[in-house]
Amino acid sequence: MTSKLFLALLLLPFSGLAQDDPAGVDMLDTAVVVVAPPTSVIAVDHKYDKGERIDLTWVPSIDDQLVEGKVLAYRIYRIVNDGGPQLVADVATGVGPYQYADEDLHRDSIYSYYVAAVSSNYEAASTRTAPMSPQREWMNLDRKWLFLIALIVGGSVLLFITAARRGTKLFVRKIAGLEAVDEAVGRATEMGRPILFVPGIRDMDDVQTLAALTILGRVSRVIADYDTRIFMPTSRSLVMTAGRETVKAAYQAAGRPDKYSDDMVTYYTDEQFGYVAAVDGVMVREKPATVFLLGAFFAESLILAETGNYIGAIQIGGTARPAQLPFFIAACDFTLIGEELFAASAYLSGEPMQLGSLKGQDVGKAIAMIAIIVGAVAITIGEAWDVEFMHDIVTWLSGVFSTR
Amino acid sequence: MFKRRIPLFILAFVGTLLIVSVFIPPMENLGEDFTLFFDIIAVFAFFLGGGNLVRIHFGKLRRRKKDWGFSIVTLVAFFFMLTIGLLKVSSVGGVWNIPLLGIGDPAAIAASPTTEGSWFQETFNYVINPLQSTMYALLAFFVASASYRAFRAKNREATLLLLAAFIILLGRTPFGMELTRWVPESFSVLQIPNMAIWIMNSPNLAGQRAILIGIGLGVVSMSLRLILGIERSYLGEDRG
Numbered sequence: 001m002t003s004k005l006f007l008a009l010l011l012l013p014f015s016g017l018a019q020d021d022p023a024g025v026d027m028l029d030t031a032v033v034v035v036a037p038p039t040s041v042i043a044v045d046h047k048y049d050k051g052e053r054i055d056l057t058w059v060p061s062i063d064d065q066l067v068e069g070k071v072l073a074y075r076i077y078r079i080v081n082d083g084g085p086q087l088v089a090d091v092a093t094g095v096g097p098y099q100y101a102d103e104d105l106h107r108d109s110i111y112s113y114y115v116a117a118v119s120s121n122y123e124a125a126s127t128r129t130a131p132m133s134p135q136r137e138w139m140n141l142d143r144k145w146l147f148l149i150a151l152i153v154g155g156s157v158l159l160f161i162t163a164a165r166r167g168t169k170l171f172v173r174k175i176a177g178l179e180a181v182d183e184a185v186g187r188a189t190e191m192g193r194p195i196l197f198v199p200g201i202r203d204m205d206d207v208q209t210l211a212a213l214t215i216l217g218r219v220s221r222v223i224a225d226y227d228t229r230i231f232m233p234t235s236r237s238l239v240m241t242a243g244r245e246t247v248k249a250a251y252q253a254a255g256r257p258d259k260y261s262d263d264m265v266t267y268y269t270d271e272q273f274g275y276v277a278a279v280d281g282v283m284v285r286e287k288p289a290t291v292f293l294l295g296a297f298f299a300e301s302l303i304l305a306e307t308g309n310y311i312g313a314i315q316i317g318g319t320a321r322p323a324q325l326p327f328f329i330a331a332c333d334f335t336l337i338g339e340e341l342f343a344a345s346a347y348l349s350g351e352p353m354q355l356g357s358l359k360g361q362d363v364g365k366a367i368a369m370i371a372i373i374v375g376a377v378a379i380t381i382g383e384a385w386d387v388e389f390m391h392d393i394v395t396w397l398s399g400v401f402s403t404r
Numbered sequence: 405m406f407k408r409r410i411p412l413f414i415l416a417f418v419g420t421l422l423i424v425s426v427f428i429p430p431m432e433n434l435g436e437d438f439t440l441f442f443d444i445i446a447v448f449a450f451f452l453g454g455g456n457l458v459r460i461h462f463g464k465l466r467r468r469k470k471d472w473g474f475s476i477v478t479l480v481a482f483f484f485m486l487t488i489g490l491l492k493v494s495s496v497g498g499v500w501n502i503p504l505l506g507i508g509d510p511a512a513i514a515a516s517p518t519t520e521g522s523w524f525q526e527t528f529n530y531v532i533n534p535l536q537s538t539m540y541a542l543l544a545f546f547v548a549s550a551s552y553r554a555f556r557a558k559n560r561e562a563t564l565l566l567l568a569a570f571i572i573l574l575g576r577t578p579f580g581m582e583l584t585r586w587v588p589e590s591f592s593v594l595q596i597p598n599m600a601i602w603i604m605n606s607p608n609l610a611g612q613r614a615i616l617i618g619i620g621l622g623v624v625s626m627s628l629r630l631i632l633g634i635e636r637s638y639l640g641e642d643r644g
Binding site: 048049138147150157158213214217234236238241246263266271272276281285302306320325330331337338342343346349353354358360361368 | 470543616621
């Protein structure tokens, strides 16, 4: 016991205790596990933020590097405007890079930090970092590649829209599900049965619901022309309100405002399976001739589509959720796969300007294809023959398509 | 005219602002703020939804329309839940609390309607939850019927699909592992569980990612059409 205490006192000048020791250790009661402090503590302003974050890095204590388990953690202390030290966080040892991001800071305050290595009964503090304030940047240059890609894709869409406006003929491949819309509405008219339009279970803040409503606008115009009935049950109040406006406007545009009724678009419940039970009930009782399942669907997709299949309705399904697409493909007559859902309204309109926007997407696809091929070749050669240059290409490509 | 122009202006302004905010750090929380605005609007819209539900079913009941009996169930359930939720009806240990009517513990007025013992929560636990689970359980039977149709080997593609499904089904069961345990380690890729993993991680994932890339580009294109006012069908207009 005495020899351990002597050793600890001997090492004292070399330990963090010799510096500003905030904890204080009762060295007379127990054997002190003295550890060396971390070194090279650096605080830098986090790049491309709004001035709320400082990043800290340090080199771990030599005792942490040599003896496993001697250093238990690193304590981060923050000093604000020359006040007293505040304990900010404990960072566990042996879990990767020694760094910490201090967030929710203020640009008008001055911060300095020190990091302490902690043993079971001792704390060795590093020297303080230079005082600094977080800085605000006006452009996130980490996203420069994302900006460039967005500019190219967005620019191409605009370019093709302009070209279409000038009369350039654009080829858009046939989409079977959309070609069948007239036929599906016609079938319902002939059979004297209603058309059921299900816009998914998400609210208006989901782009799939928005896509469903744009298709609803086109479809209800055809329905109004054919003088057929449409019924649209919704699981969100806002979708009901927006759906009513869309159907009403389509009936007005078709010159049949008297045929429109608010009862065409109704709200049931926000509860997922409560909504499914209600829609399934409508399907079985009313036996619609045509069912549109377009929008955001989750576990209910197959229940709805199979019920539609059971009643013998012609079904057009479409969603941008890849996990639900196989269910629609299995149970529906036509399926709009992913991007086709978003292209549907433009396709149905047949307007050159709208079709031009679809052509613009092809440029984005070309970029994706080139990147995939180059990336696949680079990573294959890089891994097989350990070519550094190929690894660099992969790293660069990962950075380009990163959205951090 | 304003009924059309104001929504178009709001959409173009907010859409552009949110795109720009991705690249400007001081504006990066704007998306969250607008989501909050949306939630506030959605709360008010809920009254519209609830009101519409009551109106439709009362109308159905009054005119004795087809299947009006279901409307009684809907209305009774709706008003029952609304009443016990608003009045915070609860019974804990045989003691009744309806604080808004001055019955039982007045402090219960501060309790959440979802605390244990409240009728609102009990109804949810013992009526709504089992009913929802019942609906969800139907999925198992629908998967069976849909799989039967999808996996009929009518053509080359369907046969491939059937084969892939068969390997994955077997690969996820102990039987699949036992069936190919004899395959030497150097050919382990031919063991059924490993083949199932390969199908899921390579062709399946590649297909899903291709669809996701298409979706991303589709969203960009549609958003631009909406922001630029070219897409107006949701307003009932045929062309912009």
